[in-house]
Amino acid sequence: MTTHNYEIGMTWTGNTGTGTSSRRAYSRDHEVTAAGPALILGSSDPAFCGDPTRWNPEQLYLASIAQCHMLWYLDLAARAGVIVTGYEDRPSGVMIEEVSGAGQFESVTLHPTMTITAESDPAVAAELHEQVGDYCFIARSIKTPIHHEVVVHVEQPAAVLE
Structure with a gap:
């Protein structure tokens, strides 16, 4: 048996100034990274307060x-x-x-x-x-x-x- 390990980085970039002080006070925007590939801009689905221009x-x-x-x-x-x-x-x-x-x-x-x-x-x-x-x-x-x-x-x- 061979084991393969995978690692990514994920950083929330959606603090609009008051953090998660309420469910509508912050953006769901985040960045997904890994060694090598390009950055993925992520968010949640627009139905869940996300940015429709980003991957969910x-x-x-x-x-x-x-x-x-x-x-x-x-x-x-x-x-x-x-x-x-x-x-x-x-x-x-x-x-x-x-x-x-x-x-x-x-x-x-x-x-x-x-x-x-x-x-x-x-x-x-x-x-x-x-x-x-x-x-x-x-x-x-x-x-x-x-x-x-x-x-x-x-x-x-x-x-x-x-």
Whole structure:
């Protein structure tokens, strides 16, 4: 077994002068950093007094699920001989907020659209998405059900010039 450790920095930048003297007295703005990548400007969802121009945790949650899924999918495709030449996703999620203010994601749906070469098998390309959950570190670490609505486009073979 191999252990990998991850560290980030997070700094709240939303003290508007009176700290958290009331629920509306402060900004939810913060910065997320890590050694190497660019700074992420974060806040809460606008529904929770956040800045709509900044990333919120719910968006980052969806992004981490979709990124991990894509990276494992591409690896599994390469192993299976499916040549992917394009991949896009528009993940969506449904979060339930309880009366107390607590909540959780009820579901996440990935909408991967990929393009594969004419020599690749579209059925295998689609089926590989169901295997990703067995490998994806993020999917294996959460309890939110993850669904897939897969679209596979097959490239047209290049015309043979005589």
